[in-house]
Amino acid sequence: MTQPAVEEVRKRSIVKRVLHISLKVIAAVVIAILLFIAIVFTVKKISSHSEQKRMEQYGQLVSVDGKHMNVFIQGKGEETVVLLPGYGTAAPALDFKPLLSELSPYYKVVVIEPFGYGLSDQSRKERSSANIVSEIHEALQSLRIDRYILIAHSISGLYSLDYVNQYPNEVKAFIGLDSSVPSLSEQKIDSSDIEPLKWFRNLGFARLQLKLSADPYEGLPYDEAAKEQLDILIRKNMYNTTQLNEAVSMYSNFKAAEKLTFPANLPVLFFVQANHPATDRWIPEHEKQIQNSVHGEMVLLDAGHYLYRSHPKEISEKIRDFTGGINSTD
Template sequence: MKNKTEKIQMNIGKKIFKGFRNITIFFITVILLISISGLIYERIGLYSDSKKYSVPGTIVKVNGHDMHVYSEGKGNSTVVFVSGFGTPSPYADFYPLYNEISKYTRTVVYERPGYGYSEVSNTSRDIDTITKEMHELLEKSGEKAPYILVGHSMGSLEIIRFTQRYKNEVKGIVMIDGGSPEFYANEEIDQNQISSMKLKSVLKNEGIIRLLFNYSKKFYNSTYSFRNQLSLVPLDLKNVDTAMYLKTITNKNKTAELVNLKSNAQIVMKNGNLGQIPLRILTSGEEAKDSKWKNSQEDFKSWSTDSKQKIVKGSPHYIHQYEPNVINNEIKKLIENQK
């Protein structure tokens, strides 16, 4: 009787174990299928976008990788637009500026590695490599100095370092809510932002972010809320921006830019100010509500003996998506100085 009871108990145990194993295998299989489906969905989306949105400008091989440059207009000077951190498509983002300025002179929008149509590169994202690649791209694509550099946000470091290295080629600078080297040199690396980028990488690769973009209007609108829904940009270019957001939302080049931000700022600070090169600083009225940012923008004027600062009241960080005329007017004044 005892042996029979033990056998019954053993059989029950085996059935429970087998049932638990089968349930575990089932859930693992479902998770794998969902994961594989997400990966396939994302790859199909990337392939579809690459066919739908052909390269609008020119692809140039620089330092072993492909970089995109888009040019319009003719003139005696060349206005070069430099994006800040994270802008998916500088080509689309700067439209409210180059669409107007190209009526007066040559305009160039270039995209750093990991942005827009440019490849993700294996090169360092230190400021000297970045500016060397920028200069090589301009030369290889046939763009001529003198340059008027227009930079947004963290693009300020790139512009200043470029000017330090190629001073005779730069005749004016316009900063669009660009941070001063001192401001960035005193900023600590935001580990939360880096962690967020790693999470976004997983969600991107699994197609989850694309799914949200395609089927959640709330998510889509929230993504563009800080850029005025790109309301000043034509629909076809906004679609390009969306495709580039889904393609480049996170990659190793963007992560490296954040990691190197402080050290890049310190390199810029070590190499001196800009002398008499005109420096026009346009500050976001919304960002200027932060006294630390406001004070740093005022101090930024010390980088040139010919500097002016203006607070664009009511405008958020992406001033060119809210008040492009303010920026365009400053650029036009610098163009007139070259005639």
């Protein structure tokens, strides 16, 4: 065999060995990935089963649209306030606990856990503002609550614009907790965009994400029992189908709300974070919402978006002052 032929055979042999080693490495990597996914999924199944047994019931279930919606009521004051959560709040009744503790000595406080939140059922119905508002109203009607002050955090402020115009004879006043405004819309999300999140959740990676994330309740006035239940319900409800569908509907809900304003005769109080991390229009856009109100106020707080967690006492005191002023003019 000639020298060039020998060299060619040697090169082919090297290529084959490299290819063989590469295939073995790729196979090992694929097996490792599949094994990792299997471990994450197994941990999810075992942990979910364990947490299900440790989950404690609270509040009461009311029938809404043929399903069960959880409502938590605390306090026996003559005045009723209804609390609505921001998007993705895993367990509203527990999350609002610091503010509940401050308000309940003076008011009857009703926390609504919409479908897909807390201990409420999920819903396949479109998460339009109209449907969400109708469901909340049905829950209150079933409890024979027909005169109240509406307090809403974040995205529920957007739904509340629809609500106060639908039921002006029931809502005495609106109080926004860093509530969303129609002019600052969320980005559009298509239904195809949420499919990867469903796989992410179903395989157990949402749980892993939470494990690697900071504790949102660290250093805040929540006892250990409440934090344990919040931890369980965060894992139960994160990226559930109802909440993902709400995200898909969010853009159209913002667009629909652009046509709405608060009734001029409705007292409106805003608690707003003083330094929004993403936009300098946060305060001006809230000011526009109350510019025609006969009784509109805004309180700026040096706080984050979940300002009711960090400033419950200050918020409660201002709410009492505000509602006292309303009642004195009735």
